[in-house]
Amino acid sequence: MPASPLSSEPLPGHVWFDVEDLFEYGRTNTRPSGIQRVAFEIQRAMRSLPEMQQRIGFLRHSLDGRRFVVVPDAEVGALYERLTTHKEQASGQAGSVSSSERATPSLLRRLALRLPVPVRVPLGQLAAHQSAALRDLPALARGALSIIRQARQQSDTRARHPFQPAPHDVILALGAPWAHPDYGTLINHYRHHHGVTFGLLVHDIIPLLYPEWCPAGLPRVFRRWLISTLPACDQVFSVSHATRNDIERQFPGVTAHPIRMGAMKPGEPKNDDVPSAISRPYILSVGTFEVRKNHVLLFRLWRRLLSEHRPEDIPRLVLVGSPGWLAEDLMGQLRNSNFLDGHITLILRPSDAQLDTLYRNALFTIVPSFYEGWGLPVSESLIRGKVCLASDRGALVEAGQGLTGHFDPDNLNDALKKIRQLLFEADTLVGLTQRVERDFRETPWTFAAQDILRAFRTEKQS
Structure with missing residues (x-):
């Protein structure tokens, strides 16, 4: 059952989305992360609102980073289409070669x-x-070739599509624009010279809270970026109440408005999208392979399960994602253990259709992360009627709507106890599944779009 929407009234001007980070991400990546998914879904949802259909545009940065340039809508759509439908040769292949096959x-x-x-x-x-x-x-x-092509394209774009906003226009940054070192100056130019207002969506501030989970130097760069950018924001949005609380504790005087988050909806079932590596019951974990996601706990958990039960009674663990920050230890443990002799399967960068099928066919899902600003894998599991066992940290409890089981991500025995209930107590899994199917409330992405528009309407009326 979907949640109730809010009524919306049109803004007096256009809404412009800064999508430079999406194009930067697309240079070196073939699949979107959660940030790109959220940003694009909100953009698409806002455009679908009747009052906004003709008043949405997209922006990129000039090469010197001092101005915006207009980018055609079709280019944004084509890039996202490539990211969500790309299928690599490695997709669906398991990293579980037996020792005899080495x-x-x-x-x-x-x-x-x-x-x-x-x-x-x-x-x-x-x-x-x-x-x-x-x-x-x-x-x-x-990257070098992309810079050259971008220089040529933007030279033409500036001549054909100069960005000249009207005083009532809104610029929104919904992704990860913090690669721009002087973003606050860029935004303030348009606020002061053109009278636009600016909104920033913050997904998390994990580099400030837990610098040990990030590459060296990133926390310092991220803090400096926020200190210079937040004063340029007319509205600050967050993907959860947990992230709002983090922002307001770190930056007293800043008010962040949580938006209602949606999920990647199920598509039509396609049997040919099932990876050939999956041949027996499995439990699914979706997320970038990085130290914060705590995949090492799953490795230890499956090792314990295999040592304390008959291996044939333990479902396969399927890990889906892309390598990220500080993932070398995890990858080394998987390889050195021969993927626990084939009991762990690694699937890199599946297409959206493949990911949808993996969710559908899983027994249940598990999210062991130490901290999340939201938790798309939780809501994407629930929207498909799948039980999710998740960490009790950050916004994961919030994303679960009270329908998920939770464990302490620092406590292997707690996780072991909770997963055994789902594996060996048939009535427990059946009952939880029925509860998810009955009580989960789908939140369309249009609600997030309306939350953002409402904040700007309220500001303009005050």
């Missing part, structure tokens, strides 16, 4: 194994680092 070591490797350990180990590390650097070269080349 390739025989090459001659070079056999020779290296004869070296003394004090030489062999550093040599192996050097080779690994060099290989990683070489793997990054294609991305560097693509």
